Amino acid sequence: MNFITEGIPETVTSIREAAELTGLTEDTIRYYERIGLLPYADRKPNGHRHYSKDQILGIRFLMRLKATGMTLEEMRRYLELTRQGDSSLSERYTLLEAHNDRIAREIARLQETQNVIQYKLSHFRELAENPHQDTPGCESPDS
Amino acid sequence: MNFITEGIPETVTSIREAAELTGLTEDTIRYYERIGLLPYADRKPNGHRHYSKDQILGIRFLMRLKATGMTLEEMRRYLELTRQGDSSLSERYTLLEAHNDRIAREIARLQETQNVIQYKLSHFRELAENPHQDTPGCESPDS
DNA sequence: GTACTACTTGGAGTATGCTCAAAGTCAAGC
DNA sequence: GCTTGACTTTGAGCATACTCCAAGTAGTAC
Incomplete structure (x- = not known):
């Protein structure tokens, strides 16, 4: 048991608890199961899900993966591979590596936009100090 | 004319050219105009848009802004402020600053996930070299 | 005049990802 | 035995952001 698993009991006995532990809603968990994104969960004798x-x-x-831009369909594909066991290791590796690259590109784009926004913010500060200077086109949101 | 404005003629005489220069499709430009995200564009005598x-x-x-997670509705709000001129400067500043913070948090999350993925990838490499070691729970996608 | 191309408008349809509602089951508490 | 609450399934509805289509117009080429 390390920091990653902290707060998670060995077995989670209700969908409500699963929702709390994953940040999803109960409806979303059921939806994911329905579309095959999650395997059909084990049931207790009364039919309730447990995990x-x-x-x-x-x-x-x-x-x-989802929070970093992977679609449900891609996630479904990844899980399908996982279910195939060790024979799919290299394909899973490729998939995760590709996602990692995508994340890297996304970070680069975000940082670029941060620069543009910083530029605009400094322009706004200038305008606030020294209002109404005649620099035509200057207020057009550029880049 | 600096690197930002490079390749953009003083006036863009068709929606097709506007699409090429912005990376949008013609349909999307019309859609944005329809929902008020873009102002009603100037028309040539024949009714065609020019920019x-x-x-x-x-x-x-x-x-x-869109590529970094801003919704169309938030962008619409920002543009509305821009149309109000200098009186809205401080509100626009606040809005852009908030978006910048959001980007910063997003970058942090992406980097965190990169770490998790790297961890998993190294685990995969270990498995590939030294297959079928009995470490139960080890293949469950963790974190 | 006819064909062709690039546009126009308005409205309908689509993809993704949920979100909600209806009707029913099951176990516990009173 | 009845109510309450947490669950169950199925199916419909919704928000966002497009995307496509039909019908029409305007200008050029022949």
């Missing part, structure tokens, strides 16, 4: 700690960790990792 | 260089730059800046 192992590993399953919760799996969902958390998926949510990380 | 000034500043307007193209404006669209490019908007696309940057």
Whole structure:
């Protein structure tokens, strides 16, 4: 048990608890199961879903992929490979590596835009100090 | 004329050219105009849209905001302020600053996920070299 | 005059990703 | 036994952001 697994019991006995631990809503968890993004969850005798700690960790990792721009369909593909076991390791490797590259490009774009915004903000500060200077086209949102 | 404005003629005489210069499709430009995200564009005598260089730059800046996670509705709000002129400067400043903060948090999250992915990739490499070691739970996608 | 191309408008349709509602089951508390 | 609450399934509805289509116009080429 390390910091990653902290706060997750060995078995999670309700969809409500699973929702709390993953940050999803109960409806979303059911929806994901319906579209095959999550495997059909184990049920208790009364039909209610329950989850192992590993399953919760799996969902958390998926949510990380989602939060970084992976679509549900791509995530479904990744999970399909996972279910195929070790034979799919190299394909999974390729997939994750590609996603990592995508993230790197996204970070670069975000930083670029931060620069543009900083430029605009400094321009706004100048305008505030020294209002109404006649620099035509200057207020057009540029770049 | 600096590197930012390079390749943009003083006036852009067709929606097709505007699309090429902004990376949008013609349909998307019309759609944005329809929902009030872009002002009703000037028309030539035959009714066709034309754009000034500043307007193209404006669209490019908007696309940057969009590419970094701003919704069309928020962009519409920002443009509304821009149309109000200098009196809205401080509100626009606040808005852009907030977006900049959001970008910063997004970058942090992306980097965090890069770390997790790197960890998983190195785990995959280990598995490839030394297959089928019995470490239960180890293949569950963690974090 | 006819064809062709590039545009125009308005409206309908689509993809993604949820979100909600209806109707029913099951177990616990009173 | 009845209510309450947490769940179940199925299916419909919704928000965002396009994307496509039909019908029409305007200008040029032959």
